[in-house]
Amino acid sequence: MTTRTSLRVQEPTPETGDSRLPAVRPDELRRHLPGIEPERQLNDWGRSERVEGFMDRTLVDFFYRYWFRCEVEGVENVPASGGAMLVSNHSGALPPDAAMIGKAIKEEHPHPRPLNITVEHFFKGYPGFSMLIPKMGCVAAHPANVQRLLYDEQQLVLVFPEGRKGTEKLYKDRYKLRRFGRGGFVEAAMRARTPIVPICVVGAEEAAPVFAQMKALQRLTGLLYFPITPTFPHGGPLGMLGYLPAKFKIRFLEPIRFDDEGMHEDKALVQTVAHEIRGRIQENLFEMVRTRKSVWFG
Amino acid sequence: MTESRRVLVTGVQTYWGYRVARELEQRDEIETIVCVAPEDPLGELDRAEYVKVGSQHALLRRIVDAAEIDTVLDTRMVVNSISTASRLAHENNVIGTMNILAACSGRDTTVKKFIFKSSTHYYGSEQDDPAFFTEAMRRPHAPRTPIERDIVEAEAAVNDFNEKQPDTSVTILRCPNVLGPDVPTPLRDLASLPFVPGILGFDPRLQVVHEDDVADALVHVTEHDLPGVFNVAADGVLALSEIAGLLGKPFLPFLPPWGTGLALAPLRRLGFNMPPELQSLLRFGRGVDNRKFKATGFEYRYTTREAVLKLGEHLRLSPILRGAREPYRYEREVEEFLRWSPSVQGREKEVVEPPPHPEPEPVATEPEPEPVPTPSAARPVDDYEELEAEEIISMLGSLEREELEALHALEGESRGRGSVLHAIESVLARSPAPH
Numbered sequence: 001m002t003t004r005t006s007l008r009v010q011e012p013t014p015e016t017g018d019s020r021l022p023a024v025r026p027d028e029l030r031r032h033l034p035g036i037e038p039e040r041q042l043n044d045w046g047r048s049e050r051v052e053g054f055m056d057r058t059l060v061d062f063f064y065r066y067w068f069r070c071e072v073e074g075v076e077n078v079p080a081s082g083g084a085m086l087v088s089n090h091s092g093a094l095p096p097d098a099a100m101i102g103k104a105i106k107e108e109h110p111h112p113r114p115l116n117i118t119v120e121h122f123f124k125g126y127p128g129f130s131m132l133i134p135k136m137g138c139v140a141a142h143p144a145n146v147q148r149l150l151y152d153e154q155q156l157v158l159v160f161p162e163g164r165k166g167t168e169k170l171y172k173d174r175y176k177l178r179r180f181g182r183g184g185f186v187e188a189a190m191r192a193r194t195p196i197v198p199i200c201v202v203g204a205e206e207a208a209p210v211f212a213q214m215k216a217l218q219r220l221t222g223l224l225y226f227p228i229t230p231t232f233p234h235g236g237p238l239g240m241l242g243y244l245p246a247k248f249k250i251r252f253l254e255p256i257r258f259d260d261e262g263m264h265e266d267k268a269l270v271q272t273v274a275h276e277i278r279g280r281i282q283e284n285l286f287e288m289v290r291t292r293k294s295v296w297f298g
Numbered sequence: 299m300t301e302s303r304r305v306l307v308t309g310v311q312t313y314w315g316y317r318v319a320r321e322l323e324q325r326d327e328i329e330t331i332v333c334v335a336p337e338d339p340l341g342e343l344d345r346a347e348y349v350k351v352g353s354q355h356a357l358l359r360r361i362v363d364a365a366e367i368d369t370v371l372d373t374r375m376v377v378n379s380i381s382t383a384s385r386l387a388h389e390n391n392v393i394g395t396m397n398i399l400a401a402c403s404g405r406d407t408t409v410k411k412f413i414f415k416s417s418t419h420y421y422g423s424e425q426d427d428p429a430f431f432t433e434a435m436r437r438p439h440a441p442r443t444p445i446e447r448d449i450v451e452a453e454a455a456v457n458d459f460n461e462k463q464p465d466t467s468v469t470i471l472r473c474p475n476v477l478g479p480d481v482p483t484p485l486r487d488l489a490s491l492p493f494v495p496g497i498l499g500f501d502p503r504l505q506v507v508h509e510d511d512v513a514d515a516l517v518h519v520t521e522h523d524l525p526g527v528f529n530v531a532a533d534g535v536l537a538l539s540e541i542a543g544l545l546g547k548p549f550l551p552f553l554p555p556w557g558t559g560l561a562l563a564p565l566r567r568l569g570f571n572m573p574p575e576l577q578s579l580l581r582f583g584r585g586v587d588n589r590k591f592k593a594t595g596f597e598y599r600y601t602t603r604e605a606v607l608k609l610g611e612h613l614r615l616s617p618i619l620r621g622a623r624e625p626y627r628y629e630r631e632v633e634e635f636l637r638w639s640p641s642v643q644g645r646e647k648e649v650v651e652p653p654p655h656p657e658p659e660p661v662a663t664e665p666e667p668e669p670v671p672t673p674s675a676a677r678p679v680d681d682y683e684e685l686e687a688e689e690i691i692s693m694l695g696s697l698e699r700e701e702l703e704a705l706h707a708l709e710g711e712s713r714g715r716g717s718v719l720h721a722i723e724s725v726l727a728r729s730p731a732p733h
Contacts, residue, residue, distance in 0.1 A: 032589035034533035037603055044535040044585065045429055046503050124582060125425035127499025127555035134503075144428035144435070148587075 030152050045116070046134035055136060056103070059241075063096060064103045068203060068248035071298060072104045077197050077252040080111040083150035084255065085189045086158045088199035089177055089281055090166030092208035093227040094240040097201045098158055102137070104250050105156070116149050117158045122224050143188055151192035159185045161274070168213060168225040174205035175289055177282050183274035190264035190273075195255040198277050200284045203248035206295045247298035249288055253280060302369040302411060302520050304330040306362060308398060309374035310348060311337035313481045314415060317509070318371055318516045319346045325517070329720070332365050334358065338628035347724070348633075353394040358401035362409060369411040369520060370402055375452065377417040377445055378484055379573040384444040391448035392455070399459045402466070411467045413519050414456050415512075418474040418505075418529065418586050420449050423578040429503070430535075430587040433472070433527040443574040460525075467525040471515055474531045474586060475579075477605045478509030479612040484576050489606075490613055494542035495570075495580075496551035497558055502583025503535045508605040511598050518596050528591040534602035535585040544603065545610040553580075638694070638725060691721040702726055 034044060042048050064070050078084060088101060102115040118141035123129040139145050141159070149155045160166060161180035169178065189196045210227040217233075218226035226233070231242025256277065263269060292298060305322055309315035310333040322328050323345045331346035333339060339348050351357050361367070374394055376387045395414075402409040421427070422437045441447045453470060460468040475485040485506065488495060496502075507530060515530045542549035554561050558581075562572055572580075592598075600608060636642055690709075694702065706722045709715065 029589045029593060032592040034588075034601070037534060037601065040534075040536075040540070040603060042537050042540055044503075046501070046535075046537055121426040127497070129499075130581075131499055131501040135501075139429060140426070142426070142428040144430065144432070148430060 026151070033152060042135070045139055047114075047137050048135040051132075051135040052137055056106070060099050060103050063243070064100060064107070067243065067245050068096070068100060068207065069298075070100055070104060070248040070250060072108045072250045072252075074252040074254075075104060075108040076110070077255055078105055078109055078113075078156065079195065079197075079255065080109075080113075081154070083154045083192055083194040084156055085146075085150060085185065085192075085194055085196045086115070086156060086199055086252075087185060087196055087277060087281070088158065088160060088201055089175075089285060090160035090162045091169070091174070091201075092167060092204045092243075093210050093229045093232060094208065095160075095167050095204065096207060096243055097204045098160075100204075100248055101158060101199060101201065101250060113156050115156045115158050118146065118160070120164060120224065126222070143184065146185075146188045147192055150188065150194045159188075161185050161278075164224055168210065168227065170213070171205070171209040171211060174209075175202075175285050177278055177285070180274050180278045183270045186270045186274045186277070187264045190258045190270065193258055193261065195257045196277060197255045198253040198281050198284075200251045200253070200281050200288060201248065202251075202285065202288045202292065203246040203295075206246035207243040207248070209244070246295055247292075249292070249298065251284060251288065253284060301327075303328060304365060304367050305332070305369045305371060305520065306365070306367040307331060307333045307346070307371045307373065309335055309372070310339040310343070310346075311335040312374065312376075313340065313509075314373035314512070314516075315371075316340040316343075317480075317513050318373060319343060321513050321517050322346070322520065325521075328520075329716075330365060330367075332361060332367065334361065342628075342633070348628075353390075353397040355397040355400040358398060362401050362407070366408045368408055369413070370398065370409055371413045371415075371516060371520065372398055373415045373516070374398075375415055375417060375449070377419055377449070377575075378482075379443065379445045379575060380484060380487075380571050381482070387445060388448055391445075392451045395452040396455050399455060403459060403463055407463070407466070409466055411469070411520075411523070412456070412459065412463075413469045413516065414453075414471070415516065416453055416470050416472045417449055418472045418531065418584060419446050419575055420453060420472055421584060421586070422446055423575075423582045423584045425582055427582060427584065430585045431529070432587040433529055433590055442578070445573070445575050467523055469519045469524050470527045471512075471519065471530045471591075472527065472586070473507055473512050473515075474529075474584070475504070475506045476509050476512055477506045477609045479609070479616075481509045484573050486609065488572075488576070489541070489545055489547075489609060491547075491570075493548045493550045494538065494545065495553060495572075496538050496549060497553045497555055497580050498551045499555050500551065500581050501537045501539050502580055503537055503585050504541065504579070504583050504602075505531045505535045505585050506602050506605050507532045507598075508600040508608065511600060511605075514599070515591070515596060518594075522594065524594050526590075528594070529586040529588050530591055531586045531588045532598050532600055532602040532605055533588065535583075536602050536606065538580070538583075541606050544606045545613070555581075687715050687718050690718050694721055694725045697725075699726070 041050055078086065086101065088097060090097060098117045102117065105115055106112045114137060117138045119133060119138045121140050123133045123138070124140055139149065146157055149157050162178040163181060165178040186196070208229055210229055212228040214226040214228065229239070229242070230244065232239035235242050256273070305328055307315050307319045307322070310319055315333065315335060316339055319331055319333050322331050333343065333346050333348045334351045335348070336350070336352040338350070349361060351361070372395065374390055376382045376390050379387060382390070402412055418431070420437065421431045421435065422439060422441060424439050426438060428435065441450050456468060456470060476483050477486055477489070511532060512530060539549045558577060697705065702722055702725060706719065709718050709722065
């Protein structure tokens with residue numbers, strides 16, 4: 001028999017002397033989350049500390065420190081405890097922004113926390129990606145997954161509301177935000193009553209510029225899209241990692257809080273808030289690009 | 299609160315029905331256990347009574363009414379498309395369920411509780427699934443395999459029954475793949491290979507449950523009143539590679555990611571058979587949220603990891619133990635003899651309840667228990683008052699019908715011991731009616 005430590009969630013124990021099923025409130029269910037088995041190398045989401053730690057020490061560390069020379073502002077806006085949703089702009093053929101945001105929180109934040117990155121369902125169905133992506137801390141962007149991570153497990157979740165529309169856009173459209181989905185991310189944060197921290201990333205557009213999209217090759221390979229970048233496809237699959245050494249700047253904005261219950265049912269409010277968050281990120285992006293002297297040296 | 303006293307268990311010819319009947323036999327608060335199955339039970343039954351009956355609802359209805367069944371445990375669901383042909387599985391899973399539901403419905407039915415064992419195949423396994431299915435979620439796509447179609451259809455029938463019978467409490471338990479030493483499942487077959495097969499480029503997340511936990515869960519819902527749907531799955535979702543590691547076997551993802559079905563066709567000839575519902579599971583995996591059932595006070599004995607480790611231990615030992623245990627064969631005559639013959643000694647288990655009032659113990663003075671009285675010695679009913687319940691029951695088999703009826707009346711007048719009355723009724727039900 002192994003020892004099991006419970007997740008650290010303090011909740012009052014409900015009085016259930018009756019054998020009938022009590023009307024279980026969602027916050028009571030939190031107490032019944034499975035415990036963590038320390039002998040395991042993976043967690044229930046399939047995240048592997050070994051794979052993630054290896055990537056973090058090698059590739060991510062190299063890109064963060066020496067290649068992109070990331071500059072971080074306002075990392076204290078990420079809460080030190082409790083669930084929070086991070087919302088960022090998205091770009092680059094194989095986007096490097098998510099890994100850099102995760103690394104920034106690990107390196108600069110006074111209470112480093114793991115980051116869960118939401119990705120398209122496509123990755124679960126594509127051989128290779130399906131095996132590797134969850135091990136590195138990515139989960140499919142399903143509303144139920146986001147709710148469980150934010151509300152039940154009180155974790156950090158990184159969301160890109162632009163989705164693939166952000167990463168497939170061409171170099172000429174850089175730093176122009178696409179539509180922010182249908183506001184589903186705001187609804188999810190409101191339902192979980194967790195704050196949203198908007199994030200602006202500058203540099204990723206120049207690090208992996210997309211010059212064209214090949215529709216025919218996309219169909220043939222079954223990938224999400226098939227971009228032409230400085231090193232892909234002629235550099236082979238690893239050409240996806242052929243980033244140019246642009247200077248990265250990551251800015252964490254003031255969190256927006258949703259403390260009232262039932263806010264997510266007001267669709268008009270959801271849309272308004274989504275629109276406002278998009279506006280805030282766009283405004284800051286333009287300001288950061290305007291004050292940037294050089295693409296390569298910041 | 300519905301109290302389960304008189305239980306009908308279906309499917310004792312398969313592992314689950316038999317296992318649950320055995321578990322219920324040990325609960326004293328359960329008065330009667332009637333097992334129905336189209337084939338002989340998997341092993342010997344002690345207190346439970348076995349009736350060989352198919353899924354004809356008219357016959358089931360008569361049994362339910364006659365035995366005044368208050369709880370029906372339906373565990374027949376077939377979720378293995380290799381062991382059962384799909385037409386037979388459909389017959390059993392859908393038509394059989396409808397017949398059993400028909401036998402329990404109606405305004406004057408005695409059934410107060412209906413428990414249905416289903417499977418998490420209900421949710422399917424697709425690319426855009428959530429990481430953890432909760433009970434309230436519907437499957438995002440239409441079912442693709444015959445087994446999944448059957449499960450969805452059978453659950454729909456149970457839901458329909460639930461709506462039409464507001465007085466009957468309906469519980470559905472959805473179990474994932476079961477791992478355990480005794481129950482054969484497709485996933486267990488995969489785990490018994492010298493390596494753990496997989497699809498290239500995929501490492502699915504899987505959740506299992508130990509067979510003991512499923513049996514406990516079925517007893518838990520029998521003892522408590524828990525209407526609704528519950529996922530019965532162990533804590534922890536493991537990647538297939540992790541399962542292979544725990545079993546101490548190499549993980550070989552040798553199946554091609556494209557054209558997996560085609561690649562499996564020649565392998566089937568070689569005896570490597572993989573049911574279609576497992577193919578999608580090996581690609582996308584599945585996790586379920588088990589918290590709703592835990593909130594009812596149920597505690598699992600094993601996590602997914604512990605269940606896999608347990609199976610690993612069993613698999614290492616099983617080649618040594620092979621053939622050590624004789625398979626059980628149900629012999630009606632032997633069962634009748636054991637149950638009703640006066641020559642069989644020590645039938646303590648037949649005595650369900652202790653006598654209602656304390657009585658002097660004649661055995662206390664003698665070191666040896668009294669030999670079973672011969673019929674001739676026991677027949678004079680004058681000293682009937684002095685006989686123990688066990689002694690009366692042991693001689694019932696030798697009595698004629700009229701005598702039994704007289705004895706029944708006498709017992710009802712004098713002491714009214716439930717166990718004795720019940721035993722007499724059982725014998726009466728078996729003996730041929732006078733023409």
